[in-house]
Amino acid sequence: MILDPILQGGLPQGTSIALVGQPGSGKTCFSLQFALDTAKKGLDVLYLSTENTPSSLIQQARSFGLPFPDQPGKLPIHFVDAYSWRIGMQNDPFAFNRINNPGNLNEVNLIMTDQAKILDPGSVVIIDSVSGLSLSAPDEQRIRTFVHSIAQRIINLKKILILVLEDQAHDPELITNLRSLVQGSIYTKVVDGPKGSLSWLLRMYSLIGVQHETKWHQVKIGKNGLFLQGGTSYE
Template sequence: MDANEPADRIPTGIPRADEVLEGGLLPESATLVRGAPGAGKTIFGLHFLTTEHGRDGTNLYINLGEPTAYLERTADGFGFDTDAIAFLDLSPSGDQFRTDNTYDLFRSGEVENPSLVDAIREEIEAIDPDRVVIDPVTEIRHLTPDERQFRTQILSLIEFLKGAGATVLLTSQAAPSIPDDDLQFLVDAVVNLDVERNRRTLQISKFRGSSAKRGPHTVTIDDDGMAVWPQLDPSEHGRDGAMERLSSGVPELDSLLDGGITMGTITFLSGPTGVGKTTTGLHFLKEAASRDRRSVLYSFEEGRRTILERAEAVDVPVREMIDAGTLTVEEIGPDELTVDEFTHHVRTEVEDESAEIVMLDGVTGYERAFRNSGSDPEHQLVKIARYLRNMNVTGLVTNEVHQITGEFRATERNVSHLADSIVVLRHVEYRGELCKVIGVLKMRTSDFERSLRTLEITGEGLIVGEPLSELRGILTGTPDWNDDDG
């Protein structure tokens, strides 16, 4: 928030929407909530009037579209308490227009009759509301013979409400056939609710007198109502930390890494299926737990139960680590979360739960999990990596390459640039046997050992052998060896 912005804000009552609005709406302002039918405008208004802060005052819902009974049923369905709301039913089927004389207002050309405006003014003066919702304000357009008079009436109404000390929400049925550009000019803030490709979003296109987070931000609606999941902006986050080393607990692997992984950097563990990427990552988490450092593992490929069983089989006591609070394991399947929801989970673990290591197990599964969320998963992975670095959190990412043998590739996507370090694991044929090797391809923060070592996965954990100085051509897929080197 800018230093010149007022400290007082009016909460919307929608989880995390106020984070996007840098604290909430400005007091005694008018906000236009616009969107297509079904975008969530009415739910937005109900949240605004039933929030805990809203219940401390008087609230008025002026319903020009749906009758009060419908709105009350909608509110009940989400568990909203409408006791603190006064409804002024100006809908075509509402109590205010049950007689022919008043219902005539909905015929064109009746704008000289001031009954509609008078009804609103009388209600405002009678209850002196702190918050007012007019839903939808675009219905008033049907009562006016021209656009000029519509704008004059709306501006007069807004100024009257703000002058009475109310903070106002107006909803608009945004559609190409019903433009609302004029309304956007008249209000202080514009909130856009969109539904596209099964993804709901919120975006602030105008916020007079304040800043707001750039969107679009994911919106979800469930039995509890609406929730906003702000888009991750790595530039807004940062903290200092020492350039320490994170050991794997395996001396030979640490030797390859010149002592271990540098804290606050991103390391890719890259190789084909079954080569030991996840197991290698788990050893870093085990060593971190022994130093009372907290980790979180997001599994995109395997179930949580499978992860726990595999870890125990290689002497990584994940259940003990979980019980001690040094490890959290979360399984995330396809379409369970949007990318914005996931990044919120990551932020919660880092900022609220003090996680120092975040492991993303499976880039392929990560992309599959979020491919229908309306965002580019690869672009979001870049942002997650930047966020972790800025927060001095160590990132471990397992990346599967589908070619089990043959010419080596560090990744099969354009993501290798994200990595500060790349540890490669390979299946090779050595002296007539299939075995695994491990090496370091890249480390930005320090020197590293450039040899390859054998890798075994046993019931006691990882066993990393001596450098294979006699091997040649492993990364080309056609290794050979020189016995004279031994």
């Protein structure tokens, strides 16, 4: 599991966590790796995608070296496609379900919790991203109540909820408010490395009820996908 260096035993069942970072800082990549790890343990993943079709997500993942099969149905990762409606596209081969009106957050909430209900405890629900949903939603107030409600429902179902948030795409007050409605936050960022290279970093910022490291870890790509390298100091 990618989070093993930070949390022994991974995220507990019934957790909601915000994954916050600027565009391009590796949030989707981390989410896909987390989905892959979960699927390898034999648990299901429900992945709502607002910024990519499921096919292009898998293509991206494979180009980063994440071991995703190139055929649908091989892994218990169920993509909910909330992107194709924008371009009027036919159903995506990798999509398990489709949302045609992501601006209706009540419906998104119902679709996700209804589908999560039948999965085993410890299964993972990923919403990539809340920022994408908020663009179609009528106002910010709905986003706040949506996050509060879906987080409580997924926790109650003993699943793990990951909410992807674009840092700096919203007022800082909204991000802080959404973070306060979930149980923990993971931050990602990109910094300049040696010789003009870039380093991708990840930090478990907080998680109620769990003792964990708060160091920044470097995200690396190995032959089994992403992994975290810790112990080094970064500003």
